[in-house]
Amino acid sequence: MRRYVSLLAVFVCLADIFVKGINDGLYDESIERYSSSTVGLLKLLNVEQQFADSLIRFAKQQGKKVPALGAYLSAVDYKLNSSPREKVEYVSNPLNALSLLRRTHEDLPKWHAYFKKAIGINFESLDKLVEKVPSLVDLMSAMKGIKRIANIYDLRIDDLAEGLLHGKQYNIRMTYRDLIAMGNLMFQQRDYQAAAKWYRIAYKRELEDRYELFNEILGNPSENLYRQYIKSLFVYESYKSNPLHSVEEALIAVENSMADISQEELYKLMSNLNSPENDVELERGLYQTKTPASKFEIGCRGLYRRKPKLVCRYKFNTTPFLRLAPMKFEEININPYIGMYHNVLYDSEIEVLKEQSTNMANGYADKRNDSEIRDTVARHAWWTDTSAIRERINRRIEDMTGFNFSKTEMLQVANYGVGSYFQPHFDYTSDGFETPDVSALGDRLASILFYASDVPQGGATVFPEIKVTVFPRKGSSLYWFNLFDDGRPDIRSQHSVCPVINGDRWTLTKWIHLLPQMFIMPCKS
Numbered sequence: 001m002r003r004y005v006s007l008l009a010v011f012v013c014l015a016d017i018f019v020k021g022i023n024d025g026l027y028d029e030s031i032e033r034y035s036s037s038t039v040g041l042l043k044l045l046n047v048e049q050q051f052a053d054s055l056i057r058f059a060k061q062q063g064k065k066v067p068a069l070g071a072y073l074s075a076v077d078y079k080l081n082s083s084p085r086e087k088v089e090y091v092s093n094p095l096n097a098l099s100l101l102r103r104t105h106e107d108l109p110k111w112h113a114y115f116k117k118a119i120g121i122n123f124e125s126l127d128k129l130v131e132k133v134p135s136l137v138d139l140m141s142a143m144k145g146i147k148r149i150a151n152i153y154d155l156r157i158d159d160l161a162e163g164l165l166h167g168k169q170y171n172i173r174m175t176y177r178d179l180i181a182m183g184n185l186m187f188q189q190r191d192y193q194a195a196a197k198w199y200r201i202a203y204k205r206e207l208e209d210r211y212e213l214f215n216e217i218l219g220n221p222s223e224n225l226y227r228q229y230i231k232s233l234f235v236y237e238s239y240k241s242n243p244l245h246s247v248e249e250a251l252i253a254v255e256n257s258m259a260d261i262s263q264e265e266l267y268k269l270m271s272n273l274n275s276p277e278n279d280v281e282l283e284r285g286l287y288q289t290k291t292p293a294s295k296f297e298i299g300c301r302g303l304y305r306r307k308p309k310l311v312c313r314y315k316f317n318t319t320p321f322l323r324l325a326p327m328k329f330e331e332i333n334i335n336p337y338i339g340m341y342h343n344v345l346y347d348s349e350i351e352v353l354k355e356q357s358t359n360m361a362n363g364y365a366d367k368r369n370d371s372e373i374r375d376t377v378a379r380h381a382w383w384t385d386t387s388a389i390r391e392r393i394n395r396r397i398e399d400m401t402g403f404n405f406s407k408t409e410m411l412q413v414a415n416y417g418v419g420s421y422f423q424p425h426f427d428y429t430s431d432g433f434e435t436p437d438v439s440a441l442g443d444r445l446a447s448i449l450f451y452a453s454d455v456p457q458g459g460a461t462v463f464p465e466i467k468v469t470v471f472p473r474k475g476s477s478l479y480w481f482n483l484f485d486d487g488r489p490d491i492r493s494q495h496s497v498c499p500v501i502n503g504d505r506w507t508l509t510k511w512i513h514l515l516p517q518m519f520i521m522p523c524k525s
Contacts, residue, residue, distance in 0.1 A: 029362055029374070034134050035101055035142040037379035037415040038504045039357045041091035047132045048104055052078045054126055055115065067118050071213055072111055076103060092504045094149060095163060095172050097418045098142050102181050105139045107218050114217045137373055143185045144375070145419020147194065149499050152297050152421075153458065156287065157197040165501050166457055176205045180221045187228055190247055192235040197286050199229035203274065226266050227258060233273075233282070240289060296424055299462035299469045300498035307333055307468070315341075318402040327400065333468050336492050338480040341400050345475045345508070349389050350452045353508055356383050356413045363414065365423055377422045377497070380414040383508075397448050397510055400479060404516045416459065416505040422497035424464055427511060428482045428489050435511070442514030443487065445521075449478040450508035458501035465492045472505060485521055487514055 034040035052073060059066040072078075077099075082090070090096050112130045116122065150157055153166050161179060163170040174182075183198035206222060231254050238250035261269075272278060298304065310333075316326035328342040360379035383390055386408070394407045428443045429435050435444050449461065451472040461470045461478060470478055482493045 029364070031135065032379075033138045033141055033362055033376055033417075035097070035138050035145065036362055036376035036417040036420055037357075037360065038088065038091055038417065039360060039379060039415050040417065041097050041100065042087060044100060044104060044132075044134060045087060045091055047129055048076055048100065048108065049078070051108065051112075051126065051129050052076060054123055054129075058119075058123070066115070068114065068213060068217070071211070075107070075214070088504055092500075093170060093172060093502050094146055094165075094418050094500075095160075095170070095174055095178075098146055098182075099175060099178050101134050101139050101142045101418075102178055105134045105136065106177075106181070108133050110218050139181075140185060140373070141376060142418040143182055145417070145499065146182065147186070147191075148419040148421065149458070149501055150194075151291075152300050152499060153501060154290075154293070154297075154301065157194065158201060158283075161198075161201045168457065168502075170502070176202060177218075177221050179205065180225060183225075183228065183232070187232060192232045192239070192247065193286060193289065196229065196232035196236055199225060199232055200279075200282065200286070203229060203270065226270050230254070230258065230266075230269065230273075237285070240285075295464035295467070296462055296496055296498075299464055299467065299496075300458070300460060302460070302469055302471070304467040304469050310334070315400075319399045321399055332470060332478070333463075333466060336466065336481060336490055338463070338468060338470075338478070340470065340473075341477045341479065342473070343475050344396055344400065344477050345393070345450045345452060347475075349393065350474075350506070352387070352389050353383070353413055353452055354506065356381050356385075357415060360413070360415065365425065376417070376420055378414045378416045378420055378505075380412055383411040383413055393450075393508070394510070397512075400477065401446065401448070401512060402520065403446070403512045404520055405512060409510070412509040414507045414509065416497070416500055419499045421499040424462075424494050424496040426482065426489065426491070426494055428493075430489065437513065441516060443483060443489075444511040445483050445514040445517060446479065446481050446512040447493075448510040448512065450510075451476050451478070452506035452508055453504050455500055455503035455505050457503060458498055459503060459505040460498045461495060462498055463493070463495045465494050472507075483514060 032040055032043075034044040055066060055069055055072070059069060077096075079086075091100065109130055112126060116126075146160075149155065149165075150160055155166060159165075161174045163172040163174075179198055179202035183195050183202060186192070186195035186198060202225060206225070231251065234254040234257075235247055235250040238245060238253070239247050273282065293301075310331040312328070312330045314326035315329040316322040327344060330340045330342065332338040332340055357379070358381075360381040363377040363380040364374045365377050390411060391407045393411065394405070394409060397403075398405070398407075426433075427435070427447050429438055451474055453472065454474040455472045459472050461472075462468070463480075480493060480495075482490060484490055
């Protein structure tokens with residue numbers, strides 16, 4: 001009973017910390033989350049590189065060897081003169097992005113304190129850089145994004161940790177500290193199966209990641225690894241063998257059983273668990289239980305059957321201009337009708353579009369609730385500046401659709417981040433969501449989605465109700481209807497955005513409203 005009360009006290013304490021975090025602005029949604037976009041991650045990479053550059057410059061000015069500078073540069077994977085393209089490729093890999101967020105949130109302030117104390121650095125610029133490190137919420141968002149990628153694409157955590165992403169091997173592996181951070185978050189979220197997987201990999205890496213200097217400066221992440229690993233295994237196996245017992249009961253039981261275990265007994269137990277025979281059995285057990293894939297997840301994996309009797313053609317009959325310059329058009333689905341235009345957004349226009357990213361805001365799919373942290377969908381901005389290119393794109397949309405709207409109407413620019421996604425949703429007014437300008441312009445009749453980048457892996461647009469998956473193609477535009485011609489909602493238009501496995505997903509979106517089309521698209525009799 002005493003142990004149970006103690007556990008309750010911990011949960012109450014965590015709740016107090018959470019509430020305090022809200023009051024202190026930790027969960028202020030106006031603060032940019034680096035993890036929610038490649039644009040944000042590039043800003044954070046720049047913060048880290050400025051920090052490293054300042055240390056190197058100081059060492060050169062003083063003409064002396066700075067203690068631990070080499071270790072720090074090695075730990076942050078510092079590279080001189082990386083090109084803009086190389087930087088984008090670096091942060092577009094989710095493992096690099098996670099490591100960048102974790103080490104800037106957890107490690108950078110500790111390195112800063114060490115260098116100030118060890119060599120007397122008192123650069124005001126360094127102090128300001130440390131103020132820009134990501135928040136705990138930002139780091140948690142990235143780790144949840146990694147979990148989402150693993151779950152949606154059915155990736156083995158053992159493979160993911162070694163840089164094998166959906167069948168493609170990358171020249172990167174997660175660090176020891178990254179692995180433990182992932183295990184700790186899964187434990188906090190009571191996903192003990194995932195926690196045990198991450199801790200198991202970390203335990204195997206422990207010997208190769210033991211650096212006394214790092215432990216002295218950054219702290220030793222191994223201190224609680226053994227106990228956390230055993231707790232995760234016990235709770236998971238207990239729940240798997242008897243689902244009627246709650247995970248809380250299993251956690252209390254293992255806390256009680258481990259209360260008096262000595263460190264020596266703990267080492268023996270871990271050594272026994274890590275023996276070849278037991279480890280094989282553990283791995284089999286950890287990967288044995290799977291949740292059935294949803295229609296959305298099946299679509300993200302590209303496993304829908306291709307629709308038959310679809311054609312590609314040049315489209316020239318929507319407006320008179322298309323008789324002079326027909327557009328490449330591909331049928332994606334017949335009923336409901338979904339099509340894709342190819343080569344309708346040009347590189348020069350994409351560069352201008354990306355310039356709209358300077359004032360991007362966090363994008364959320366859920367309603368605001370102060371008792372929980374909302375997942376970001378992406379970073380987005382409304383392209384409102386008067387621009388010949390924006391008007392030209394709007395005119396092109398009119399040629400594609402034949403619909404009527406102002407050529408100066410806004411377009412939405414979006415850029416996605418680490419494992420960020422958009423859950424299955426409707427673009428029309430539904431489930432408490434009211435589309436902007438619905439009273440003046442009517443509901444959203446159709447959606448036009450331009451892909452402003454190729455995405456090597458993941459990032460598809462999925463229509464789960466009709467089992468259609470569309471992967472991004474730079475310069476192409478996806479086009480579908482949300483309403484029937486009489487204005488009734490078409491629930492088959494439900495769609496979602498799959499998380500990017502690796503790559504930089506940029507989109508430009510335009511919604512066509514119903515009322516201006518009154519005489520262009522009358523109801524069929």
